[in-house]
Every structure is written in structure tokens, then in C-alpha cells.
Amino acid sequence: MVVIMKSGATVKEISAVVARIESFNFRxxxxxxxxxxxxxxxxxxxPLDRTVFxxxxxxxxxxxxxxxxxxxxxxxxxxxxxxxxLGTNGSSVKVGGxxxxxxAGPCAxxxxxxxxxxxxxxxxxxxxxxxxxxxxxxxxxxxxQGYGEDALKWMAEAxxxxxxxxxxxxxxxxxxxxxxxxxxxxxxxxxxxxxFPLLNAVGACMKPVLLKRGMMSTIEELLxxxxxxxxxxxxxxxxxERGIRTFETxxxxxxxINAVPVLKKLSHLPVIVDPSHAxxxxxxxxxAARAAIAAGADxxxxxxxxxxxxxxxxxxxxxxPEQFNDMVRQTRRIAAAMDRSx
Ligand code: PEP
Ligand code: MN
Numbered sequence: 574m575v576v577i578m579k580s581g582a583t584v585k586e587i588s589a590v591v592a593r594i595e596s597f598n599f600r601x602x603x604x605x606x607x608x609x610x611x612x613x614x615x616x617x618x619x620p621l622d623r624t625v626f627x628x629x630x631x632x633x634x635x636x637x638x639x640x641x642x643x644x645x646x647x648x649x650x651x652x653x654x655x656x657x658x659l660g661t662n663g664s665s666v667k668v669g670g671x672x673x674x675x676x677a678g679p680c681a682x683x684x685x686x687x688x689x690x691x692x693x694x695x696x697x698x699x700x701x702x703x704x705x706x707x708x709x710x711x712x713x714x715x716x717x718q719g720y721g722e723d724a725l726k727w728m729a730e731a732x733x734x735x736x737x738x739x740x741x742x743x744x745x746x747x748x749x750x751x752x753x754x755x756x757x758x759x760x761x762x763x764x765x766x767x768x769f770p771l772l773n774a775v776g777a778c779m780k781p782v783l784l785k786r787g788m789m790s791t792i793e794e795l796l797x798x799x800x801x802x803x804x805x806x807x808x809x810x811x812x813x814e815r816g817i818r819t820f821e822t823x824x825x826x827x828x829x830i831n832a833v834p835v836l837k838k839l840s841h842l843p844v845i846v847d848p849s850h851a852x853x854x855x856x857x858x859x860x861a862a863r864a865a866i867a868a869g870a871d872x873x874x875x876x877x878x879x880x881x882x883x884x885x886x887x888x889x890x891x892x893x894p895e896q897f898n899d900m901v902r903q904t905r906r907i908a909a910a911m912d913r914s915x
Contacts, residue, residue, distance in 0.1 A: 575649050576612040576626050579633045586631025587612070593629065597621060600804070602644055606652075609633070613644050615804055640839070642796040644803040645810075650841040656809045658702065658781045659738035659757045666701045666738045666757075668781075668811055669843035673908055673915045674872030676702040676740050676783075676845070677897060679879075680887035681709050681717065682724035690879045692731035694894035699901045699915055702738040702758070703731055704874055709886060710744055710764045717885045725755035732757070740783055740874070746774035753780045763788050763815055763850070766798050776805025783845060783874070785813040788826060792835050799842060811843045812836055813874065814865075816851030825853020825890065828861050833868035844869070849876040849890045858892055859900040866907040875900065 576590055587603060587610055594601040599616035614621065623635040638648045655669035668674040677695040682688045682705040692703045707724035709717065720727075728739045738757040743749055744765060752759060758781045765771055766787035775782050782802055786795045799810050814833060816826025828851035836844045846868075848861035862873050878884045878891035892900060905915045 574614045574621060574623060574626075575636045575638060576614060577633045577636065578610040578612070578631055580609040582610060582631035586629070590626060590629055590632060593626065602803075602806070604650060604808075611650070613649050615643050641793070642800040642840075644808070645796045645799045645840050645842060647839060647841055652841060654808065654841045654843060656781060658740075658809075659732075659736075668845075669871055671913050673866065673870070673904075673913055674702065674811075674843075674845065675700040675901065675915055676704050676872065676874040677877045678704040679706075679884065680849075680876050680891065681706040681719055681885055682727055682741075683720070683885050685727045685730070687879060688724070688727040688731050689734065691877060691894075692728075692735045692737055694879065695877050695897060696735045696737055698894065698898045699905075700737065702740050703728060703735070704740045704760075704876070706742050706886075707752070708742055708744045708748060710742070710762050711886070722751065725752065729755045743771070743775065746770045749774045749778055753778050757781065758783050758811075761785060761798075766790055766795065769801060772798055772801035773805055776802040776807045779807050779809075781809040781811070782807065783811045783813055785815050785847070786817070786829075786832070788816070788818045790817075792832055792839070796836075796840055799840070811845050811872070812840065813845045813847055814851070814870075815847035816853075824851075824857060826851050828852065828864070830864055830868050833865065833870050837869055843871040845872045845874055846870040847874045849874070849887070849892075853890045855881065855890055855892050855896065858890065859896070859903060862900055862904050863907050866904050866911060866913075869911070873904070 591601040602613035657665040659666040677700040709719040740758040742760040743752040819827040846865035876891040877897045881888040881891040
């Protein structure tokens, strides 16, 4: 249920509603909008008598949320969520607004030199955030697993030099304190979308989260995973479509382009598309990126490597800086057609 306060409801009236919600052993999630405050009520599946709240001072009305995801749903919040991932002033990097968020960089941080070179190249092409993995979820335990804290330090240095925000994956709850010290956005990988202790840990940490869809997960399961993070009080979540597994073998995964409008309809959270993991082949990345923007995505996360042929992971799907430059040029034109900018 959502309790919608009257515009001009006082702090005292809002606190009284929150206290009443908590007295029933439910949790209150107030969102202070410009016009009015709304309060999400979540906790358990027990029905709650809405009239109790409708009779309280300062309350306009209540609305039931029938979907299994509550705080992530459009029924809870009508307007698109927009938040800053770096800085809070004019120079901040935002997601969910008119400007599309371009995140780019190598699959993995391989050396200080490679991270800095990638950061400068993607910044020059128009990216606002740098991606690189310090902890890599590899199918084989014998494959390169990432350089850990050293890699996080290289990314922090790249942020100092370029002003790019940093996006990197966190794989386990016990990594959250360390990774969150260095990064601006914590990425939850496809393989961890339903790692519930990890979702709770990033939910409690308050840094923005990029939540990738599991390769065999439904859209509803993705939204339920987001709900874990939101219900811990962290509302700064981006949803990421990165391709799902189908019978098709010409590409690594199948980009579920439908997911973009479906997620925009069901949820207020920003939607990011990863055309790199969705296709697995650099020659298809730009086409998938164009389609994502045309479908209404709020941003892209793209793998770019200074020398893809020598990449320690995902070289086949990594763009060279020149190819990335060309991708940005093309997607800018699509963005303009959508009345948005990159
Ligand atoms: C990645 O971003 O490099 C990655 C491992 O992505 P995914 O979790 O979508 O496979
Ligand atoms: Mn990768």
C-alpha cells in the first residue's frame, strides 16, 4: 500500500503516519517529492486496514499495490526516478533524466596503464562513467579472476584524472565495505541477481547500484531482486538488461529489447542496456546500442578495450576506442530523435 499525503502535510503529520505504520510491524518508506510526500508501506503479506490511515490528519488517500514488487513499482512512484552517481552539484553525473548515461571501459581492470588509457579514451568519446571489473565472476575457476583492491585503486585514480564516475562489480556481501570505499556505483552481476544476502548488503550501503538481469531470470524476478535493495532503504537502483539465454547460438545471449519498455511501464527505476554481453560480438554491439536507445533506455554500459585482442576477458565483444567513438556518434543521433542527449 502507498499512503499519499496531502500537499502541504506537516512533518508532524508525516511522522504520525510513519509511527502508526510501524506500530503494525510494517516498514514505512517515505519519499519526499516536490509536490507531496508519499509513504510506501511494506513488511509482510498480511492485509492492512487502509481506512485507519485514510482517517489520519494530513492524509489524502491510500492506494493498494497489487504487484509483488512494491517500492520498485510505478504504482508506488509515478515519476521516473533520477539520481546522481557522482557529486551533488552542477557537475554531477545523473541517471534517469534527459541525458543518457554512458558507462564504458574494459571488462576487467588489467593494469594501471590499461585502466587509465581506457578511462581517457572513453571520456573523450563522451562517456560519463568508467566500468572495469576488479572481481570477475568467471565460469572457470582457472580463468583470470581480477586484480581486487589494486584494480579498485587504479579506477579511483582514473576518476581523479578524468572526473568519470566508477562502476564496478561486487560479488559477495563481505566485499561490500571495501568496494564501496572506491566505487561510485556497485554492480551486481547477472550470476548474482538472486544472491539475496548480497542484495541486502548493497541495500544497506546506500551507494547507487547497477543491478543486472540474470541470464535466465524473468523481468518480474529482476524487479523482485531490485525490491530487496529498495526495501533496505537504498532507492538508487538502475536496472540492467544484458541479454538472456535462448536457443540462438549466433550471439552470446539474446538482447531482450522488449524488457526496456516493459520495465519502464512497470517501474520508475532507470533502465540501462548492456549491448556487449547481450551480443558477445563487437560487430553487433553498435546495432544493439542503437536499438536500446530507440526503445527508451536511460543509458548504456559498453565494454571498450585499448587492444581487444589482448584482453584477459571478453575481448571478442570489446570495442576499440575508435569503434566506441563511432558508436557514440550513431547513438547520439538516435538519442536526438528520442528528444534526449548523450
Ligand atoms: C560484466 O559486466 O563484465 C559481467 C560479468 O556482466 P554480466 O554479469 O552481465 O555477465
Ligand atoms: Mn565482461
